[in-house]
Every structure is written in C-alpha cells, then in structure tokens.
Amino acid sequence: MNAAEPMSHMAQAPSSTRRWPAAGYTSAPYWVFTDPEIYAREQARIFRGPAWHYLGLEAEVPDPGCYKTTYIGESSVLLTRANDGSLHAMLNRCAHRGNMICREPFGTANKLYCVYHAWSYTLEGDLSRVAFQRGLHGEGGLPRDFDPAHHGLRKLRVDTLCGLVFATFSDEVEPLEQWLGEIAHGIRRVLRRPLKVLGYDTQRIHANWKAYHENPRDSYHANILHTFYGTFGLSRQSQESAMVLDGSGRHVYFYTKAGTEKNGDDYKETASALRSHNDSLRLEDPGILKWHDEFGDGISVQILTAYPTFVLHQIANNLATRQLLPKGPGQADLVWTYFGFADDDEEMTRVRLAQTNLAGSAGMISVEDAAVCEMMRRAMGDGQEGESFIEMGGRDLESGGTTKLSERAIRNFWHNYRVDMEL
Structure with a gap:
C-alpha cells in the first residue's frame, strides 16, 4: 500500500458492488463523482463512445497546414x-510507439512529424515516411511486407455546424446536426456569420467534470x-x-430577456430573501451593462450545453465556447474561447472584450460556478455516503x-449518463 495514497480512495468499495x-435519475450518488x-469507464463509454465532442472553431485553423491540439476526455x-x-481529426499519438506528435496548442506544418523516430504523416493522418524503413547495409529495417497504409494515425469522424468543429470515435453515431436535435x-441563432477569435482563458477546476457539466444545464x-x-437585472x-x-x-439551452419583469407577490417574497438581489451594490462603471440586441429577439442571456462537455454562451454581447476537459476524478480544465464576428467593427469588438469580464475564470458571474463545484467536492468527501436530490420542477424527464425554475435538464443528463454507463 502506498502511504501517500489518499484514504478516500483506499476506502472505496469496488465499482462492481x-x-x-x-430514486433513479432524480438522485445522483456522490460516489459517481469520486470513484476512479x-x-x-467514462473514458471508454462516453468519451471514446457514440458521442460528438467539441474540438474548436473552424476559425482556429483558418488555412491549409494549420493545426490545433486539444483533448477528448484523456x-x-x-x-x-x-x-x-x-478538416481532419486524429489522435495526437504516433502509430509507432505512442509518442505525442504536436506539443504546441496551435501551429502550422506541411507534415506531422514524430521527433522520437521520425515517422511522418500527412495532414490527413496518413503515414508518408518512416526513417530507415529499409535498414542500412542490408541490416535492420522493417519487414518487407510492412504497409504504410495500415499504420496511419487513428482517425476520427469530423463534422461541423456554423463554424463549430466536433469529432467522434464512433462510426455509428448519427451526423452532428441530427445528434444535436432541437438545440441546433x-x-x-447565435452563430450567424463567420467568426473571429478574440482570446482564451483556461482554468483548472478542482472538482469532477460532471459537477461542472451539471452547472450550465x-x-x-x-x-x-x-x-x-x-x-x-x-x-x-x-x-x-x-x-x-x-x-x-x-442537450439543452435556456434564455432570458432582460427588462421583461413580471414581479408578482410570489417572486417578491422569494427575491427579498435572496443574497443575489442586493440593491446596495453599485457599479463604478455601469457601461458593462449596456448591450446591443444584435439578434433582434430581446434575449440578453442564452446558455447552451451539449452533452457531454460543450457550452456555447451569449451573455449580453459576449460570445464564447467552453470546452470541459476531464483531468482525473477530482479535477477538470475549462477552456474558454471568446469570439466575435469577422465583420464586427471596432466598437462592437470593444464591447465584447469589456463584457468578457462577466465570464471566464475571474468573471463577475462565472467565478461563482467553479467555486461552487470545488465546494461540492470538499463537501462530498470520499463520496461513500450521500446522494443529491433532483426534484425541482418534478420527478420525471418531462416534468x-x-x-x-426546474431541474429537468439535470434529470435528463443523469438518465443519459446511466444509459451510456450501464449503471
């Protein structure tokens, strides 16, 4: 037994038991957040299973030879x-001995080259050259029946929608737009024109990825x-x-239209006791609240979540994707990509960048989400006892x-999760 191993892991019963x-999908046991x-199992059944996973924006690889490195699960x-x-997606893993091929987040190349033994691949992932394939002086080299066509990089299916790029390990899962269904x-609604990247923010959340996935749902x-x-407001x-x-x-999205208050007595009674309604607070610069209804429908906030790890948000005029990357049972990275439209003028770009202060790892709104996820992890402890209660708005998938004012989307998440995981 390793003395440095956390007691919580040593004490856990095997998953098979x-x-x-x-209660089913109206309750999630805390061990599902902590069990290695x-x-x-999630890596095999969800991340390498029949699901589409967000890789990035087409605008991040604009020209031939451009590449981006990212993750699907681990x-x-x-x-x-x-x-x-x-566009092509493939494992960033040499077919020879498993070395990582590209290390930088972004780059350009006319070939994909493994520094370990100089195996080279095309931008489509096909093996194009092997150093010393025929050996030297009649010795060494690969067998004569070696066929490069059988030793390319592991290719994934790729599909796009409105400038978003997704990939899957599965040959059976339906095309992306069909998979997304009504949330397409x-x-x-948001991605109406060609996009341009404005910046990035990555944060490490010390909590299980599912704790964060629940949050924007x-x-x-x-x-x-x-x-x-x-x-x-x-x-x-x-x-x-x-x-x-x-x-x-x-998958789910929800929206709100600022300035359309219906303040009945039932709302006033609840709101008066909420810490989130604090009339004593003021902004030194209220300019961040000024937003332009650029889509013409009055929606001030739209948060869209695609199973299992993608978020697209519109918060006023701030636009961003969020990519959730599991990094073990107890932590995950959240990658924020802020963007605008290629034809935005300077004033609109300034507004989008200013409103970035609402989102991200230190955002005046979003900072609280990661904090709550980490608080949940500490409160759950080793996960051996306890379960959540998910009955706001009802007890079934439609209620x-x-x-x-409902946890319907959370119940549906756990239903799909249990189906995928066979739990």
Missing part, C-alpha cells in the same frame, strides 16, 4: 486543415447564486425566459416543461 439509488473506476487529439481545405436552433441556480445577474427569474431540450434530453 455499487448500486444506483432507487467510474472515471475510467485522449490527445489533433485538428488539422489539409492542403485542399478539408440555439446554435444557429442548471437554469434554476443562475438567479440565486449569481449576485451580478439578480442585482443588475441582466437575468432574473421574473423575466421572460424558457428552457429547450432536444428530444433525447442530452418542469420549459420553465427555467
């Missing part, structure tokens, strides 16, 4: 643009946890809003309807 609570065996992945302009409308928490939303439960799930329940 675990049973999901009888569950985490390993798997290192390359996104490339080939000489004919086509929420993507098309949880329309119910937004006006309770986030003081900025409630106090300054960018998003309140009293405003016109709705939640939209796709037919499978995997709660389209109201934001």
